[in-house]
Amino acid sequence: MKIALAQLNFIVGHFEHNIGLITKALAEARSRGSDIVVFTELSVCGYPSQDLLEMDHFIDQCEQSVKEIATHCKGIAAIVGVPTRNRNSYGKRLYNSAYLLNEGRIEAVYHKGLLPTYDIFDEYRYFEPATSFKTIPFRGKKIALTICEDLWNLDVHALYRVNPMDELIKEKPDLMINISASPFAWSHLADRHFTFSENARKYGLPLFVANQMGGHTELIFDGQSGVYNSLGGLVGRFDSFAEGVKVFDLEEVLKNDVPPKPLIIDQQAKNEIIYQALVFGIKEYFGKLGLSKAILGLSGGLDSALTLVLAAQALGPENCRAVLLPGPYSSDHSIKDAVALAQNLGVPYDIITIDETVNAFEKSLEPWFENTPAGIAEENLQARARAVILMGLANKFGYVLLNTSNKSEAAVGYGTLYGDMCGGLAVIGDIYKTEAYSLAKHINKEREIIPVNTINKPPSAELKPNQRDTDSLPPYEVLDDILLKYIEGRMSKEEIVETGHNQELVTKVLKMVNASEYKRRQAPPVLRVSKKAFGFGRKMPLVAKHPD
Amino acid sequence: MKIALAQLNFIVGHFEHNIGLITKALAEARSRGSDIVVFTELSVCGYPSQDLLEMDHFIDQCEQSVKEIATHCKGIAAIVGVPTRNRNSYGKRLYNSAYLLNEGRIEAVYHKGLLPTYDIFDEYRYFEPATSFKTIPFRGKKIALTICEDLWNLDVHALYRVNPMDELIKEKPDLMINISASPFAWSHLADRHFTFSENARKYGLPLFVANQMGGHTELIFDGQSGVYNSLGGLVGRFDSFAEGVKVFDLEEVLKNDVPPKPLIIDQQAKNEIIYQALVFGIKEYFGKLGLSKAILGLSGGLDSALTLVLAAQALGPENCRAVLLPGPYSSDHSIKDAVALAQNLGVPYDIITIDETVNAFEKSLEPWFENTPAGIAEENLQARARAVILMGLANKFGYVLLNTSNKSEAAVGYGTLYGDMCGGLAVIGDIYKTEAYSLAKHINKEREIIPVNTINKPPSAELKPNQRDTDSLPPYEVLDDILLKYIEGRMSKEEIVETGHNQELVTKVLKMVNASEYKRRQAPPVLRVSKKAFGFGRKMPLVAKHPD
Numbered sequence A, B: 001m002k003i004a005l006a007q008l009n010f011i012v013g014h015f016e017h018n019i020g021l022i023t024k025a026l027a028e029a030r031s032r033g034s035d036i037v038v039f040t041e042l043s044v045c046g047y048p049s050q051d052l053l054e055m056d057h058f059i060d061q062c063e064q065s066v067k068e069i070a071t072h073c074k075g076i077a078a079i080v081g082v083p084t085r086n087r088n089s090y091g092k093r094l095y096n097s098a099y100l101l102n103e104g105r106i107e108a109v110y111h112k113g114l115l116p117t118y119d120i121f122d123e124y125r126y127f128e129p130a131t132s133f134k135t136i137p138f139r140g141k142k143i144a145l146t147i148c149e150d151l152w153n154l155d156v157h158a159l160y161r162v163n164p165m166d167e168l169i170k171e172k173p174d175l176m177i178n179i180s181a182s183p184f185a186w187s188h189l190a191d192r193h194f195t196f197s198e199n200a201r202k203y204g205l206p207l208f209v210a211n212q213m214g215g216h217t218e219l220i221f222d223g224q225s226g227v228y229n230s231l232g233g234l235v236g237r238f239d240s241f242a243e244g245v246k247v248f249d250l251e252e253v254l255k256n257d258v259p260p261k262p263l264i265i266d267q268q269a270k271n272e273i274i275y276q277a278l279v280f281g282i283k284e285y286f287g288k289l290g291l292s293k294a295i296l297g298l299s300g301g302l303d304s305a306l307t308l309v310l311a312a313q314a315l316g317p318e319n320c321r322a323v324l325l326p327g328p329y330s331s332d333h334s335i336k337d338a339v340a341l342a343q344n345l346g347v348p349y350d351i352i353t354i355d356e357t358v359n360a361f362e363k364s365l366e367p368w369f370e371n372t373p374a375g376i377a378e379e380n381l382q383a384r385a386r387a388v389i390l391m392g393l394a395n396k397f398g399y400v401l402l403n404t405s406n407k408s409e410a411a412v413g414y415g416t417l418y419g420d421m422c423g424g425l426a427v428i429g430d431i432y433k434t435e436a437y438s439l440a441k442h443i444n445k446e447r448e449i450i451p452v453n454t455i456n457k458p459p460s461a462e463l464k465p466n467q468r469d470t471d472s473l474p475p476y477e478v479l480d481d482i483l484l485k486y487i488e489g490r491m492s493k494e495e496i497v498e499t500g501h502n503q504e505l506v507t508k509v510l511k512m513v514n515a516s517e518y519k520r521r522q523a524p525p526v527l528r529v530s531k532k533a534f535g536f537g538r539k540m541p542l543v544a545k546h547p548d
Helices: A013-032 A050-056 A058-069 A164-171 A187-201 A249-256 A265-290 A302-315 A330-345 A357-367 A376-397 A407-411 A433-443 A453-456 A475-488 A494-497 A503-515 B013-029 B050-054 B055-070 B164-171 B188-204 B251-254 B267-289 B303-314 B332-345 B355-369 B376-397 B407-412 B433-443 B451-457 B477-486 B492-499 B503-515
Strands: A002-007 A034-036 A077-085 A096-103 A105-111 A136-138 A140-148 A177-178 A207-211 A213-216 A219-222 A224-228 A234-237 A244-249 A294-297 A321-326 A349-351 A399-404 B002-007 B036-038 B076-084 B094-102 B103-113 B134-140 B141-147 B173-181 B207-211 B214-217 B219-222 B224-228 B236-239 B242-248 B292-295 B320-324 B349-351 B400-401
Touching: A002 A013, A013 A077, A013 A244, A013 B477, A034 A453, A034 B050, A034 B236, A050 A058, A058 A077, A058 A096, A077 A105, A077 A177, A077 A494, A096 A136, A096 A140, A105 A136, A105 B076, A136 B188, A140 A164, A164 A187, A187 A207, A187 A224, A219 A265, A219 B376, A224 B303, A234 A244, A234 B236, A244 A249, A244 A407, A249 A399, A249 A494, A249 B103, A265 A302, A265 A433, A294 A302, A294 A376, A302 A321, A302 A330, A302 A399, A302 A433, A302 A453, A321 A330, A321 A376, A330 A349, A330 A453, A357 A376, A357 B355, A357 B376, A376 A399, A376 B134, A376 B355, A376 B376, A399 B002, A407 A475, A407 B451, A433 A453, A433 A475, A433 B164, A475 A503, A494 A503, A494 B433, A503 B076, B002 B013, B002 B141, B013 B036, B013 B076, B013 B242, B013 B376, B050 B055, B055 B103, B076 B103, B094 B134, B094 B141, B103 B134, B103 B141, B134 B407, B141 B164, B164 B188, B188 B224, B207 B376, B214 B267, B219 B267, B267 B303, B267 B433, B292 B303, B292 B376, B292 B451, B303 B320, B303 B332, B303 B400, B303 B433, B303 B451, B320 B332, B320 B376, B332 B349, B332 B451, B355 B376, B407 B433, B433 B451, B433 B477
Parallel strands: A002 A034, A034 A077, A140 A177, A177 A207, A294 A321, A294 A399, A321 A349, B002 B036, B036 B076, B141 B173, B173 B207, B292 B320, B292 B400, B320 B349
Antiparallel strands: A002 A244, A077 A096, A096 A105, A136 A140, A207 A224, A213 A219, A224 A234, B002 B242, B076 B094, B094 B103, B134 B141, B207 B224, B214 B219, B224 B236
16 A cells, blocks of 8 residues: 655645645545655644634635545545534534545545643644544555544653543554644654654554645644654655655564664754744745735844844845844944944845934923933834834835844843834744854854854943943843743742752843743744744733742 | 632732632631631642643642642631642643532542633643543532533534533532633623523532632633522622632522523613723723823824723823824824823823934935835824824833724724834724724713714824725725624625625725734734734634635
């Protein structure tokens, strides 16, 4: 039996597009002698469809689409993912389902049993979990079909009461097929590989996984669909961030005896995959919204430099526009470094000073501000004047403003709301500053794209004379370690202090994180590359007393 | 037996505060001869604690708090709500639990079975649902104790597989107690009353409900705790938005034979309860964040007028500051109407023209904007110049900027991101424009607080000459009806057209709603007063093809 996996870029709610991709893949796989094509989780409507799933006519369109796809399943079968209505007298209105389509009709249906509802996942918001599981017969083989999370209940402390494969294995299936929509996070890749490998090994069956690829606002799906032999060894894997249809011969996979091997992501591989993910994330955000042009404020500092490199790679330098917005406290090297980068990349740039607009605000506010010491309010005027100019150009010429904040500053609220926190998409908002340095060096590994001075100079917001980030913040190596332990690790103040940090400093940093929740609530969507990004995967109360 | 219900204002994560409220209520109830005090759902940590629940030390603090509260339960018992650790080998890490504390110790534990996970609720994100249910013996009575949603499975199409009361009733309990954190929505009040009444009637038992009160960012909890007799008749109910401890005699409730009666909210009652809710919501947001002073841009139009009235009532006129920011297209009556309102309310006001700052931006942008037709970009400059001035004053003097957008304009994206969409809290963001008119007339019912001209003149953003909202939008009666059907009703374009709307218009409005998703993602938290507010209770994909 020949099994094709299809790793395709679906668009949420774009049934015509999705059906088109599916039928094209069916035709291609048929021409290559496949018996069946496996598509990804909720392939018919795209994942995540969020509250569109609550609309009756959206589900109607899903049902119609499946019927249409079934008409193309002649001489070849398909497994597609689609929400289906729950016809029982209780439970959520929908199931997250997989259909086996064959000979023009729906031959079998499987409902997902384990519904991830944590971090960015909220499947129990929409779906009823299945509680019984049956294998699916197809051309003399028994398929143990599962959907994504159904295979992820391996932990010692299992998150779910049932384990679908433990039920399915009782029917002595011949192979496992899993359809997934498992999003990218650099440190998740090894877990995902392990989970698939371990399932194959545990149940002694070959495993065929089709995983969604594509960008969905902040969520990046890398794909990396693949096939494992019954020892857990990797037989073949798709490229990340790329569409494709691959055909595998079941008999050959059954004979394959490559041993299991852990996936190791070293520093170099981490930088490379994050670079690819962010470029892909930008491309997808723009592409799927029908937009093409990006603008950003280029300060001469590391964050905007990194953002511009990624944007130029994603959209082409000719579709990017850098604006240098020197203010009263900008240093000469800022302009020089920014210009050098724009020239290196071939990105058109403009220089618009903010002195006049900042002066106009200061004059308008003078009767109220006089006799008060200059402080944050004045600094913010500069950041906001820049934002107004950038948004003016964006609105006039149809650019999307890219936000250039990194995760460290977003975490501690070191940024101006409605100023440098503006933008349609936060490109490096899930990258800690120390990671940004590492990524910049990775980008420069063959030639100096980002001026070395941009990487080496002490970071500064340049909103007051001789300002440096370290005036308000600890060194980034220290800050990022504390943030990682607090945000990703959910450690308490005491626990973080026990790892060797200064108590006063930890107290201060945690307070900054908690006190800036209100800013992050209004921040742009952040391209997610870690297991815990700011955005809807981290739900913190804004009005609360945080533990201290 | 005397049963006290305690409707108290807990703060999320503020254990000291919450324990203080609980022990004070215990002392008061003891002095009034009560046998037991019933506190609300998750009273120990506050509801919703969101991802704080994922922190181990937060749960440790919950456990310590319960032990401390138990020491106060001498001669009187308490039912408190608290997250507890799941000690089974599977499932989510926590239960949403209720403890019976008596004689200094934990005497019984009940775990919530039905976990709401829809709209603003996400309980399955954190909690494992209980699947077996036992009554709790106390002083010779059997209590059927449930937590909030546990009583809400009455529909013909039940949302959940189990019905805790159907299990508990088998043990022939003497009474029902329900601890809740059921948030306010004006149209939800009748449902809530019906649900409690119907449970009492269905099971033929008196029902004692303690429901949380207090504001938690966008969520407003009104309380309205109460007691129902075994016919479903209302024996007594707490005031909305107010703390209190009330003692009820079980024997008297058992004898009570008031018949059940539906709760009817007419237009007048709707306006009054929404007015109270919004005033309370502002007060809570500021109070719990330790803030006291609000600033807003007062345009002379309806929305900012309404917002100022509510803020002045909530915070006191002396803690509010209105800023009139006339621009090139502001009309004379705008200033006049705004001044009249500020004077009516006794709110200090300032006038700061934006002409100079807008001119400065236009001059800075002239080399790029010249030879382009004036449009949205120029209009947005005005709105953003206003925002920068308002935020400048807010940052300088410690005000919170109040956002004045209504639900209709938020829905169609009729507002400037980083301009009039700025603010720490969107006060009337869940009020459609037609509702805003009704609320304004309600406010004026005894005397003219909001100038009649503000209510009667055609609404305009005044960002270009002779602009009116109806240049870009249909009349608000038509718009709001379409929006209500689309957003609250989840109806399709075809279904809305079938109710009598013009097809082209419906298409245009739906497109506007879907195309402005990206703006709402960066909007301030919206005080929720309806069953479907913008914010985290409505999760729409930003990158998607919406059904059309």
